[in-house]
Structure formats: structure tokens, C-alpha cells
Amino acid sequence: MGEDGSSNGTRRLPPGFRFYPSDEELVVHFLRRKASLLPCHPDVIPDLELYPYDPWQLRGKALEEGNQWYFFSRKQPPSHYRRTNNGYWKKAHHADRQEQPIFSKQRLIGLKRHYVFHIGEAPSGVMTNWIMDEYSLSSDTASSSSKRRGTKTERSKWVVCRVYEQSDGDDEEHGGGSGGGGGGIELSCLDEVFLSLEDELDDISYPSC
Numbered sequence: 001m002g003e004d005g006s007s008n009g010t011r012r013l014p015p016g017f018r019f020y021p022s023d024e025e026l027v028v029h030f031l032r033r034k035a036s037l038l039p040c041h042p043d044v045i046p047d048l049e050l051y052p053y054d055p056w057q058l059r060g061k062a063l064e065e066g067n068q069w070y071f072f073s074r075k076q077p078p079s080h081y082r083r084t085n086n087g088y089w090k091k092a093h094h095a096d097r098q099e100q101p102i103f104s105k106q107r108l109i110g111l112k113r114h115y116v117f118h119i120g121e122a123p124s125g126v127m128t129n130w131i132m133d134e135y136s137l138s139s140d141t142a143s144s145s146s147k148r149r150g151t152k153t154e155r156s157k158w159v160v161c162r163v164y165e166q167s168d169g170d171d172e173e174h175g176g177g178s179g180g181g182g183g184g185i186e187l188s189c190l191d192e193v194f195l196s197l198e199d200e201l202d203d204i205s206y207p208s209c
Contacts, residue, residue: 019065027110055130068164075157089115
């Protein structure tokens with residue numbers, strides 16, 4: 001393990017800390033800051049090109065917390081299938097899980113898409129219990145993030161992904177660990193600090209490069 005707490009190329013949280021962000025927190029505190037070229041606090045989610053990795057190959061490459069793996073990746077062109085070494089990710093067929101809006105302070109900030117991993121060749125592969133939640137910024141949020149830092153649009157085309165293996169008995173999307181959409185979650189003292197810092201950063205005007 002390196003001096004920054006990293007292991008096998010990934011950053012680790014200090015002892016005693018757990019990483020279970022809600023959907024809103026993933027988009028506001030991590031993805032939006034990534035798109036704005038601002039530092040993330042804590043800076044623990046690594047950049048990773050998802051493809052061609054199979055989900056069980058993420059260990060040691062993505063941020064691992066419990067049975068969940070987190071990473072940033074470049075946004076891929078729209079496609080029904082996302083191929084890997086031994087299979088493919090396919091969009092969830094349930095209409096209520098294909099795409100979900102994510103709000104912060106009653107404002108649309110991002111979208112959440114669900115994928116299910118299949119082993120074999122598309123479209124006749126065998127479905128598994130591996131799930132991927134892919135979070136992207138809304139078009140308005142991505143545009144404002146780029147303008148704030150005077151960056152090119154391409155630099156804001158990031159997504160943050162959460163991959164996990166869902167148990168057969170799980171009733172919730174994430175097997176009871178991530179807070180789902182963040183509704184009804186009481187913020188910790190650390191969350192309050194992050195939110196206050198985020199509000200202050202929103203008021204800063206950045207010069208154009």
C-alpha cells in the first residue's frame with residue numbers, strides 16, 4: 001500500500017470510513033466536480049475504462065466498498081449493449097429502471113441508467129446478477145460545468161459507475177447499502193461540510209482560459 005493509501009493502483013479510504021453515497025451525492029460531490037476539473041473530496045474514485053473488463057475483474061481496479069465498485073469512465077456512445085471480454089452489459093428491460101432522473105434542491109442534475117451483465121455473445125447471452133448503475137450529468141449541468149471552468153465540452157463527458165452483484169433475496173436495488181435515490185437520508189456532519197463547500201464553489205466565477 002502506498003503513502004496515499006492506494007493498493008493495486010486504487011485509492012483506499014482511511015480506516016473507519018465507509019463509502020455509501022446516495023445518488024445525489026455521487027452526482028453533486030463527485031461527477032459534477034470531475035466535469036468541472038475541480039478536486040473531489042475525498043479523491044478516492046479512480047478513472048477506469050470499463051470495457052473490456054468483466055464485472056468480477058474490477059477488484060483492485062475500482063474503489064471497492066463492501067460488494068460495490070465505483071469508478072469514473074468516459075461516456076460511451078448510446079448503445080443497447082456494452083461488450084466486455086466474456087459478455088456484455090445490457091440495459092435493464094424494466095421501464096422504471098431504464099433511466100431515472102436525479103434531483104438536487106428540486107433541480108434536475110443527472111440521469112441514472114441501469115445495466116445487467118450477460119455472459120456470452122449478444123443478444124443470446126445468459127443473464128447474471130451483476131448490476132451496473134451509470135450516472136451522467138444532465139445536459140444543463142454538464143454545460144454549466146464546462147462554462148464555469150472555461151473547458152471544452154468533451155472534457156465534461158464523464159460518467160460515474162457503481163457495479164455490484166445483487167443477491168436473489170435483495171428487494172432494494174443495491175442490496176441495502178447505498179441509499180438508492182437519497183430520499184429520507186439524514187446527512188452526517190461530514191456531508192453538511194461538503195454541501196456547504198459546494199454552495200460556496202457555486203458562487204465562484206471562474207475566468208475563461
